[in-house]
Amino acid sequence: MKTITRFSLLVTWLIALGGAHAENIAVMGATIYTMAGAPLKDGVVLMRDGKITALGPKVSVKIPEGYRILQAAVVTPGLIDAHATVGLSGLLNQAQDQDMLEKSSAVQPELRALDAYNAKDPLVSWVRSYGVTTVNTGHAPAALISGQTMIVKTFGRTADEDVINPAAMTAVTLGRNGLTNAEGGPAASKSPGNRSKAVAMLRAELIKAQEYAKKREAKDESKRPGRDLKTETLLRALAGVQPLLITANRQQDIISALRLAQEFNLKIILDGCADAPMVLAQIKASGFPVIVHPTMQRSYEDMENLSVETAGKLHAAGIPIALQSSYEAYVPKTRVVLFEAAVAAAHGLGFEPALASITSGAASLLGIADRTGSLVVGKDADLALYDGDPFEYTSHCLGTIVGGIVFADGAH
Amino acid sequence: MLNRLLLCLAALLGLTARVNAQEKPQVFIGAQIIPMSGAPIAHGVLVVAGGKIVAVGTADKIAIPAGAEIHDITGKVLMPGLVDSHSHIGSGSGGDGSGPIQPETRVLDSLDARDTSIQKARAGGITTVNVMPGSGHLISGQTLYLKLREARTVDDLLIKLPDGTNAGGLKMANGTNSMRGANGFPGTRAKSAALVRAEYIKAQEYRDKIKRANGDAEKLPPRDLALEKMSEVLAGQRIVQNHTHRHDDILTVLRLAQEFGFKVVLHHVSEGWRVAPEIAAAHAPCSVIMIDSPGGKLETKDADWRTPAILEQAGVLVGFHTDDPICDSRRFLRSAALAVRAGMTRQGALAAVTIANAKILGLDARVGSLEPGKDADFIVLSADPLSVYAHIEQTWVEGTKVFDLSRPADHLYAVGGVGAGDARRAQLCCFTSAWDLIANANNGGDQ
Numbered sequence: 001m002k003t004i005t006r007f008s009l010l011v012t013w014l015i016a017l018g019g020a021h022a023e024n025i026a027v028m029g030a031t032i033y034t035m036a037g038a039p040l041k042d043g044v045v046l047m048r049d050g051k052i053t054a055l056g057p058k059v060s061v062k063i064p065e066g067y068r069i070l071q072a073a074v075v076t077p078g079l080i081d082a083h084a085t086v087g088l089s090g091l092l093n094q095a096q097d098q099d100m101l102e103k104s105s106a107v108q109p110e111l112r113a114l115d116a117y118n119a120k121d122p123l124v125s126w127v128r129s130y131g132v133t134t135v136n137t138g139h140a141p142a143a144l145i146s147g148q149t150m151i152v153k154t155f156g157r158t159a160d161e162d163v164i165n166p167a168a169m170t171a172v173t174l175g176r177n178g179l180t181n182a183e184g185g186p187a188a189s190k191s192p193g194n195r196s197k198a199v200a201m202l203r204a205e206l207i208k209a210q211e212y213a214k215k216r217e218a219k220d221e222s223k224r225p226g227r228d229l230k231t232e233t234l235l236r237a238l239a240g241v242q243p244l245l246i247t248a249n250r251q252q253d254i255i256s257a258l259r260l261a262q263e264f265n266l267k268i269i270l271d272g273c274a275d276a277p278m279v280l281a282q283i284k285a286s287g288f289p290v291i292v293h294p295t296m297q298r299s300y301e302d303m304e305n306l307s308v309e310t311a312g313k314l315h316a317a318g319i320p321i322a323l324q325s326s327y328e329a330y331v332p333k334t335r336v337v338l339f340e341a342a343v344a345a346a347h348g349l350g351f352e353p354a355l356a357s358i359t360s361g362a363a364s365l366l367g368i369a370d371r372t373g374s375l376v377v378g379k380d381a382d383l384a385l386y387d388g389d390p391f392e393y394t395s396h397c398l399g400t401i402v403g404g405i406v407f408a409d410g411a412h
Numbered sequence: 413m414l415n416r417l418l419l420c421l422a423a424l425l426g427l428t429a430r431v432n433a434q435e436k437p438q439v440f441i442g443a444q445i446i447p448m449s450g451a452p453i454a455h456g457v458l459v460v461a462g463g464k465i466v467a468v469g470t471a472d473k474i475a476i477p478a479g480a481e482i483h484d485i486t487g488k489v490l491m492p493g494l495v496d497s498h499s500h501i502g503s504g505s506g507g508d509g510s511g512p513i514q515p516e517t518r519v520l521d522s523l524d525a526r527d528t529s530i531q532k533a534r535a536g537g538i539t540t541v542n543v544m545p546g547s548g549h550l551i552s553g554q555t556l557y558l559k560l561r562e563a564r565t566v567d568d569l570l571i572k573l574p575d576g577t578n579a580g581g582l583k584m585a586n587g588t589n590s591m592r593g594a595n596g597f598p599g600t601r602a603k604s605a606a607l608v609r610a611e612y613i614k615a616q617e618y619r620d621k622i623k624r625a626n627g628d629a630e631k632l633p634p635r636d637l638a639l640e641k642m643s644e645v646l647a648g649q650r651i652v653q654n655h656t657h658r659h660d661d662i663l664t665v666l667r668l669a670q671e672f673g674f675k676v677v678l679h680h681v682s683e684g685w686r687v688a689p690e691i692a693a694a695h696a697p698c699s700v701i702m703i704d705s706p707g708g709k710l711e712t713k714d715a716d717w718r719t720p721a722i723l724e725q726a727g728v729l730v731g732f733h734t735d736d737p738i739c740d741s742r743r744f745l746r747s748a749a750l751a752v753r754a755g756m757t758r759q760g761a762l763a764a765v766t767i768a769n770a771k772i773l774g775l776d777a778r779v780g781s782l783e784p785g786k787d788a789d790f791i792v793l794s795a796d797p798l799s800v801y802a803h804i805e806q807t808w809v810e811g812t813k814v815f816d817l818s819r820p821a822d823h824l825y826a827v828g829g830v831g832a833g834d835a836r837r838a839q840l841c842c843f844t845s846a847w848d849l850i851a852n853a854n855n856g857g858d859q
Contacts, residue, residue: 090707091705091706091707091708091713092707092710092713093707093708093709093710094710122706122707123705123707126705126706127705277829278830296704296740296743298737298740299828299832299833299834300833300834300835300836300837300838301834301835301836301837303833304833304834304835305828305829305830305832305833306828306829306833307827307828307829307832308827308828309827309828309829328708330708330709331703331705331707331708331709331712331738332703332704332705332708333705333706333707333708334704334705335704335705336704336705339704342800343743343800345800345801346800346801346803347827391800392799392800392801393746393749393750393752393753393798393799393800394749394752394753394798394799395753396753
């Protein structure tokens with residue numbers, strides 16, 4: 001886009017920017033990908049009180065008086081980043097803004113992203129400026145059990161105002177990054193030093209949780225154990241209400257995750273899965289979804305075999321997928337799921353499945369499809385506005401609407 | 413003896429035949445040709461022979477030589493091979509941890525010509541590349557400009573200058589990466605600049621002694637590998653390729669370049685947008701990196717995708733670089749596209765990965781555009797080079813195809829998979845482990 005157009009747009013948006021409150025909005029789009037049926041041509045989406053109230057072709061949806069009207073060539077649901085560390089791994093990358101890993105012990109399921117999330121970190125607004133309205137963020141990168149993720153909207157207010165699921169998943173890392181001798185791993189604990197030990201420790205923790213549950217049901221109240229935050233978290237995993245998010249990139253680690261799930265009848269979500277093409281049948285048979293590694297992630301160590309075609313191969317096999325920004329220790333300090341989906345789209349995944357992997361598909365995987373991920377009456381007013389194909393490098397995100405609040409400070 | 417000589421000769425000829433272009437003229441027809449030396453040509457014709465470009469133009473004006481091999485690439489896009497002005501492919505190295513100034517070290521003595529990163533760069537359409545040592549030193553060593561020909565050893569990749577020496581620059585850095593505060597390394601920016609000034613003054617004195625000796629062996633100073641290279645910089649024969657992020661660090665580079673009269677290219681320039689007029693006034697070209705988000709280190713907290721556009725508008729010569737493995741060589745064109753997204757002209761962005769970078773390396777007489785007499789380095793794409801949906805299908809260096817997406821082995825390097833990755837993380841300055849950087853709070857630098 002020409003600079004002049006960009007600046008005039010900026011002015012338009014700035015004038016239109018009111019206070020941070022849900023507005024009555026009508027978004028007109030030449031193409032609206034609702035992700036709940038065929039795309040709408042020349043459509044309109046109406047929003048009130050942070051919810052979608054109507055949508056349809058321009059000719060059949062009347063825009064009520066007083067509504068703020070926004071226009072875009074392409075409109076999509078607000079994007080969902082199915083696994084991030086934004087808000088915990090801050091932009092500056094200095095000790096004071098890095099909360100994504102507690103190194104004191106290898107097993108700390110009691111840690112909650114909720115208690116660390118910095119809604120004001122500039123990387124939250126950075127990903128929002130490209131259309132991201134929801135992230136599943138938390139502890140993850142390098143410990144056997146690093147903590148609990150949260151699903152949060154990118155309003156940028158406070159953790160408590162923006163959260164939609166304070167304890168979404170419990171993050172487990174198998175493979176090299178989950179070991180104590182991995183670079184940057186939890187140095188304070190001696191174990192797990194190898195893969196066998198890692199799985200043995202996990203099994204022991206889960207068995208402990210099962211036994212704890214039995215004791216909690218003891219008829220004699222005095223014999224019931226006291227509360228234990230670690231075990232309570234794992235019990236929620238065993239009950240299927242807060243699944244384990246198991247990062248596993250090497251094929252043997254993916255298989256270990258599936259073996260563990262079978263032994264404990266766990267509902268799990270596979271994460272990373274660089275080696276997925278080698279074990280597609282097993283993943284498919286398990287029925288578990290995969291949050292695929294970022295398409296453009298660097299290929300070394302456990303991610304050595306990753307490919308830009310993996311997301312496409314998983315999708316073609318009928319395995320539910322979502323994309324993610326994952327964790328970056330250096331630069332870029334965060335990836336943007338829009339860009340990761342774009343490269344996946346161009347390498348076998350295709351346009352609509354790629355868009356689904358960061359909207360409707362991601363919402364289903366995260367259990368938030370009743371609220372967001374598609375444009376349907378009654379769902380949250382989460383939208384992203386683009387001036388062309390959202391995946392094209394040279395297109396711009398013109399604005400992002402989160403729960404009816406418009407964020408637009410120029411063409412990004 | 414004669415037999416051995418003949419054998420050597422035969423081997424030499426064999427090598428030449430393998431490395432050099434196919435002898436038959438190669439003609440490419442039907443594609444949109446983006447020559448970078450003029451406007452794009454619809455249904456253009458490119459004629460290549462002996463590793464050089466013979467002719468480029470419209471079908472009605474270009475005669476197809478007899479016996480030529482015709483490549484009908486209708487519907488494709490053909491453009492110059494990409495030039496990357498800053499990369500770390502080939503696992504090369506420069507100075508070690510013994511001190512901050514090591515111009516005597518050469519990437520030449522460390523490069524692995526068979527590293528997968530080189531294969532992947534070919535898949536990304538890169539045909540000419542400046543391979544640099546890391547940025548953990550004030551002066552970290554001699555960089556190496558390479559052509560990504562089919563190669564058994566580093567010698568097959570070298571670019572020979574008319575005087576027989578290998579083309580390359582001198583890597584310098586300022587800001588936090590080289591501020592290690594121990595082992596003779598500076599702890600502050602002022603000390604960094606003082607150490608560099610002292611070294612250039614030593615090089616001036618060395619140069620002057622040689623001049624005064626006027627060929628008299630007894631008066632010549634003992635050979636000093638470091639000062640020898642610094643003298644080449646002072647004489648304008650070797651370009652300084654200077655890592656620098658913050659606006660004040662950029663100005664420091666310009667100040668030193670002016671004091672000692674050396675040619676310099678500013679690399680990364682995360683805060684270049686803040687000092688565009690100053691950079692333009694100094695006539696310093698910039699090699700910009702495009703990162704998916706700001707931050708990750710303090711010096712890049714204010715990095716802005718609008719930098720290339722702002723520099724372009726100020727009249728600065730702008731190139732891009734991958735800094736591979738920081739950015740992936742296979743997505744080099746993406747840097748150009750993201751700069752267009754942030755306001756740069758299409759022409760400027762395409763130049764920044766071709767002819768502008770050729771100028772930045774002082775190789776624009778040979779590479780960077782499709783003109784008769786230049787090296788036959790070009791790529792064939794499935795769609796517009798700035799589109800995410802475009803695939804690089806072929807890469808040609810000096811008339812020889814070095815990458816073909818339709819070959820399974822090449823496809824692997826293009827998309828990744830078993831055999832295309834690395835068992836170990838790249839061991840470069842500042843990329844070893846950001847975890848350790850945080851833990852040690854040492855503001856960056858080699859581990």
